[in-house]
Amino acid sequence: MTEKVSSGIKFLGDIPGFELPNGVLNKGITGCGATTVALTDPYSTIICSPRNELLRNKSDQYPNSLLVIGGVNVDEIINYINKTPIPKILVSYDSFPKLLECISDKSKFRVVVDEFHFILQDASFKSEVGLALLNKLKVFPYVTYLSATPILDKFIDKIDFFKDIPYTKLDWEDKELIEVVRIKSPNPISAAIRIVENYKNGDYPKILLPTGEWVESTECVIFLNSVNNNVNIVKPCRLSPEDVNLIVGASEDNDKQISKIGEGFSRGRIPLKGEKHKKFTFCTSTAYAGCDFYSESASTFVISDNKRLNTSIDISTDLVQIAGRQRLETNPFRKHIYFIYNTSIAETNDE
Template identity: 65%
Template sequence: MKKEVIKIPANIKYLTEREKFIEEFGKPFELPNGILNKEIPGCGATTVALTDEHKTIICSPRNELLKNKHEQYPDTLLVIGGVDTKEIEAYLQTAELPKILVSYDSVYKLIGCIKYKSDWRVVVDEFQCLLADSSFKSEIELHFLDNSRSFPYVTFLSATPILDKYLEQIDYFKDMNYYQLDWEEKDIVRVYRERTKNPINAALEIVRYYQNGNYPSVYVNGERIYSKECVIFLNSVNNIVNIIKQTELNPEEVNIIVGNSDDNDRQIARIGEGFKRGRIPLKGETHKKFTFCTSTAYAGCDFYSTNAATFVISDCNRPNTAVDIATELVQIAGRQRLACNPFRQFLTFVYNVNAEEVEQEAFNEHLCRKVNVTLDEIRDNNNAGEALRAKRIKDFRRIPDNVKYQDSYTMYDEQKGEFVFNRLAYVNEQYCFDVQKFNYQNGVIVKKLLQDSSFDVSENQTYAVYQEQLKHLIKKEPFVDRMQAYCEYRAKQGLIVNLAMSTLESKYPELRYYYEALGADRIKALNYKEKKLLNEIHIMKTKNKIRHELHGTIHIGDRILTTDIQQTLRVVYDRLGIDKSPKATDLNEFFEIHPVKIPTANGRKNGFEIRGIL
């Protein structure tokens, strides 16, 4: 892959500034033939495609993005489901300089309508979605890539393209020219990161704060400005529906931006009368207090609110629903377009981590097994007798898209008439694993990735009016006070208190250690005093050492004489240097025990039966 860096000087803010480009480079900016990493969103690359002197096809994975661009540029032709070739041909005959907005799965309609393709250019907007979406629609994307080969000049465009290690595994991309824009001056987006077990509860808290008029605010030139609108990005329509129902929002307050599907419409109808899919308001149009979006609006859509704050709620239950924070946060942060909105510089990211942790080695073994199954399956299917082969083709077509590549990467290629290896699905699984494993589970890498994407994640954030946060930053409190406050924050789980809690953790990291080791109830019982907490932790560690020693020698089902138990405990205590007289009942702290009479040569004697491990 041949790479070229294009440095954009500080005086240029947008790729559409023709005169400045002519002054700096001798010509206006031109979208290249190959991959263009524009580095930052909102720099005008798509606008170049819509306004330059070339016949252009702009392809997008998101219909809402296409609709949004079509509303801004009504002279374009929008080609999505329901648009037929007659409409395309009529447009091509009348348009002086045709600009066509088309979804990935409708590009095939253009192939036959455009006879001379050499004077056309194709722009694939937000092309990172080719990989991110391929767990459930890779066949559409593979056909789209095949169709794009009909055009000699194609620009694959994204603010954050897929990492090289993925691109180089896909034959279509590995030999393509790669252009990287390097902007001398970048806007900094400050990101609050909050990792929680239940991100949806955090979303509920955000909505409730806005409902109650507790608006976040910032100071601009000494004036306090409030965010009275918010845009909340979530993984699923179901999450949006549940949040709206639980908070009892009214239709007049809510704009729901999700994909156009019957299933989505049915889910939204569950909320109640008056709720329906919405659209992104154009510049100058009124925005509602609450805008809820799924991935439909992650990429390329523009918001023109004067005061909306942005929240990203990532409920990451499965790897292929993970939000890639190295790419999607960049996309989301760039969606607020108005410079007069001070909250466009901030983003709050609330996320969790899948409890099922898979090590890299185990994952690699899983991939290897799945590849071997795929190769065997492809060979067997293609070599099967005519009747059996026809059945397997029919079986494959019946598999739902969302589970089609769960057990193998086998795909039936309709054009070739044979079973093949779906490399896009294979690469997608690696991509999703990396997102889940590294971007979410490792805070250091989270921070590094955000910094690489021109985000500011420094501790000196400027959401400065949260007074609970400021109180702990500027005032040195006794240990008892800050420990008590920290326990209260952990119990409340609200957005503002979470921000204050993160400040306390940064300044006093021992608070989190005590809380996670002992829990709020035990800390309260010890009157929040550090000396008592340290002593309690020492006792816990000692008990854990004793437990480890005993579990190696005493087992469930054992019936042990009292004297033998005392002797075993004496050996353990001596080995650990514990000055304590052993009692058989000490076992109560480590095992579930029951008193019994045990027959011996000298008659029945007292003892205990081990019935469980504590």
Template identity: 55%
Template sequence: MRKIEINVPNGMKYLTEKNEFESMKSFELPNGILNKVATGCGATTLALEDEHKTIICSPRNRLLENKHEQHPDSFLLVAGVNEPDFIEYMSHTSRPKILSSFEGLKKLKRWIVDKSDWRVVLDEFQFLLLDAGFKPDVECETLELLKDYSYVTYLSATPLLDKYLEQLDNFKNIDYYELQWEAARKIKIEWKKAKKPIEAAAEIMKMYKDEVYPKLEKGIESKECVIFLNSVTNIANLIKATKIQPEEVNIIVAGTSENENMIEKLGVGFEIGRIPLKGEKHKKITLCTSTVYAGCDFYSENALTFVVSDCHKKSTTVDIATELVQIAGRQRLESNPFRNFIVFIYNSTTSEINGKEFETMIRDKWEISNEFVESYNGLSPKAKLKKIEEVHKEQRMLYYDNDYIMYNEVTEKFEANKMAYLYERYAYDLQHIYKGGITVIKEQLKNPFFDITGKQEYIDNMSEQVEAIISKESFADRMKRYCEYRNKKGVCINMSIEELGHRYPELKDYYETLGGDKIKDLHFKEKKIINEISDRKKIDKVCFLLDQRNIDGQKITTDDIKRMLSDIYAKLGMKKAAVATNLQDLYGYEIKYGKVRMKDGSRKGGYEIKKVK
């Protein structure tokens, strides 16, 4: 990867000002990776205003909607937009600017026949990896779709994930451009370590609700706050705990039906909001998830930014090397005296697996996945269709916990999902950043825009009352309710099953895989259910590998059976003792003890093996 530095002259704040500076007049978004280094420097705006046919693609609909509001002559391609809308837009412009979701790229593959004069800007491309923890299939398919275009700009202010992304074909042998800003705005980070960061967030909200505002030395108060979290559930629970009213809070989260239902349950007046445009009024408290970490602009006159990271859960850990940099640039108004401050609240963790064990686990998992992929792609068309359904269902339930096998709808082949593999590496590294504490965290923030010299504070005595107030329907309650519905009959019951299954599709998958009785035996606990499914899927894979070895009808010594099973268990990462009777007890074979004649004429104990059809 060739690295090219571009010097941005002193006095230039936005790339859209390039024509005012002689050395930048010829600048355009490059074909390759562009590390902006600074957020809010106008790179996306440049893509929306230059003379090229451009697709600005992002996994964040909020970002796309926010940019579309600022540039209404663009075409917003999200769910519900169809080809006639696109044709109508194209008939009235010679310089099309398409703001597209990842799913929209699939439509554009069909709608745009000649792609030779189109450019693509993949905005905030670091989310290819950051989102791979919950939708790696989409990320893989997106990378495949981008191969149709000869000019792609991978745009970000935080491409600090090179060691992962450069392992992907799309990023091999492409140029890496980095902007060198002569004048850098410093963001001061105030560190607050909390045993329970979510409780700290509740205290902050209460502080603003009670009009106890943070002040600068000059006495200027911050009467608004923006709190970034990584969980909609945490947002809902914080509102319940603090008794914040609808007129006091703006909730900015992804507009999914599940999120809408969760917010509506908070009471009358609560709804998913939108980011106010410049000049519009802001509410006292804004609660955000990662849907607005990237690319969206806030124009508050006095909002202070708080970032809350609970690293005990992967889903609520903020990656301070990537997401925190994005958050730093969200407040755009220079008149806001708090725009250069971030209060970062975090905790630390311990690791359950050491580096050597992790490397062995992930290597074996990748190798066995590729073995299965090769076998699955050789299946008959009928067997392949069944296997596609099985793989989709397994990964919906287990999120690539057992293997990396996926079916790529773009290439129409089974593949080992490289994005899921890389995300597992990234998540492990991220946990170790927090394990290392403040020293390692600061090491990750070597960025010219951060002042990381501030003194660390420790929040020790958070209110125990907050934890008692925060409550929600547990997974076990929801699973139990679903099983009870499935055991009853009637039109109303069927509607309830359909509604609950639509909101929580994993309930249906779990029930159809294990059945109500088994789930009850597991006390409706999700972790136990997932472990049981994982064990069953591993049994299926053992059966598949045994079939590959053609042992049906063979006579094999006990020692050879043990060695064969041990090898399979090791490949699948199963910590299980290999016993010859496993063939009959677990894997669908009948075995009959007897003597097996060896090549030297001797006889050893073993079994005659027969597959049960």
């Protein structure tokens, strides 16, 4: 089923009486506020995600919610559910079984599986966790599967679990066009280093506003799915900890890699709206989907090193997600993405 979203509407919360459906919701675009609806509607809600950084980012923005990831004990969960009139629980796939044990009446809760295409995307290394989540969700009468990624249309009808689940696709009359500037490079990491050096030297990207005024992008966000490659960019550029925000997954190995840069460097967090952003933000796949950046002037650079399979970026899916990360409409650079890549055997065409 396709539902039209009228011109002039930018967020799902602006639609009178809108509710997240019981079934699959292909949002059609990123940044339309579906998770915001889940966190603010009048229903007890569980929001599931496989990306802890997304969960932390939403939890920071909604302090009355409960974040259930590693380290949260059962008593804390039960106490929150019992004392909160409308519980809003943010939980990782891994911690979902623990949460399930704490809920006596499942019928009271709606569940939102945010960015659920990751169940497919992560199947090569996390299939057991995704399948276990789907099986456990069967005890809940109302479940919304959210995504804005085209992979849904291609594969969802081939998955037995979703065959009898209602499918809704939103068709927005107003769609923001994002310009992807594709730059082929024999060495994307060297290209990333040049970008950082330009910013260091005050050679910023500029854009001409409709008013005739030129403005500069004084911050950059670099998406590169390798902590090691991030280290190999930051270290030779001799950046200071005050200028660098490293948004990577929480793990001992990642912390060990970051320590190679030098003293004072550590994993960071995504600033909330109104908080100061650093000049350089480096993100791995933990921040590709759902996270909210509120920079006034950041440009977005996506670096794909195709010679390393585990760091390749699937431009049919990940660019769609990355395009929605900068949330402020006042940022004139949010409609442009610089995609720097190399190729191996095959190359995706412009379309």
